[in-house]
Amino acid sequence: MGVGxxxxxxxxxxxxxxxxARVRAVQFLYQWGIxxxxxxxxxxxxxxxxxxxxxxxxxxxEELILGTIDHVASLDERLEEYLENWQIERLAAVDRSILRxxxxxxxxxxxxxxxxxxxxxxxxxxxxSSEESGRFVNGVLDRALHDVNRPLRAVQExxxxxxx
Numbered sequence: 001m002g003v004g005x006x007x008x009x010x011x012x013x014x015x016x017x018x019x020x021a022r023v024r025a026v027q028f029l030y031q032w033g034i035x036x037x038x039x040x041x042x043x044x045x046x047x048x049x050x051x052x053x054x055x056x057x058x059x060x061x062e063e064l065i066l067g068t069i070d071h072v073a074s075l076d077e078r079l080e081e082y083l084e085n086w087q088i089e090r091l092a093a094v095d096r097s098i099l100r101x102x103x104x105x106x107x108x109x110x111x112x113x114x115x116x117x118x119x120x121x122x123x124x125x126x127x128x129s130s131e132e133s134g135r136f137v138n139g140v141l142d143r144a145l146h147d148v149n150r151p152l153r154a155v156q157e158x159x160x161x162x163x164x
Contacts, residue, residue: 020053021060022101022124027051028065029097039069068104075103082143094129095137102141106148114145114152 015023028047032039044065048058068075079099080088088096102121105112118141126134145152 017054017057018060019120019123021057021064022120023127024051024053024057024061025064025068025101026094026097026124026128028061029068029100030094032065032069033093033097039065064101064104067108068100071104071108072100075100075107078103078107078144078147079140082140084143092129092133095125095133098125098128098133098137099140102137103144106141106144110150111155113154114148114150118142118145 024047028039028044028051031047037043044062053061076088079096083091091099098121101124102117105117105120106114109117118138121141122134122138125137
């Protein structure tokens with residue numbers, strides 16, 4: 001819920017299932033980053049017991065969670081390239097999780113237009129971290145967009161269809 005009772009889509013009390021999924025994915029990855037234990041069905045079920053979401057949000061969140069963890073080494077390599085005068089270990093844990101999810105979407109989820117992934121990451125950063133984090137995330141992801149080899153505002157041809 002945003003400031004003044006407004007949801008992150010600007011409507012009173014409403015957050016889209018995809019935004020909720022991204023928030024939940026970041027929250028799970030934040031915990032995972034601290035514990036550094038492989039996710040299990042039990043750890044996911046325990047998480048969902050404390051962090052409820054619709055079935056569609058859960059499905060999308062788990063895709064983001066498992067995909068990000070599967071590719072975390074390559075995502076972190078990319079992240080190191082995009083950080084200017086900063087080291088990944090020095091990032092706030094929540095910002096690191098947000099950036100990992102966004103980079104996963106940019107480079108492994110062709111059905112999501114890149115500008116949507118960037119916008120969503122900025123909004124999640126504003127919600128879970130700070131306005132300043134939103135600007136920081138936007139700057140890092142702007143550098144990442146230069147390496148995205150597909151249209152920035154369209155779904156990649158041959159990728160699975162999905163609402164952003």
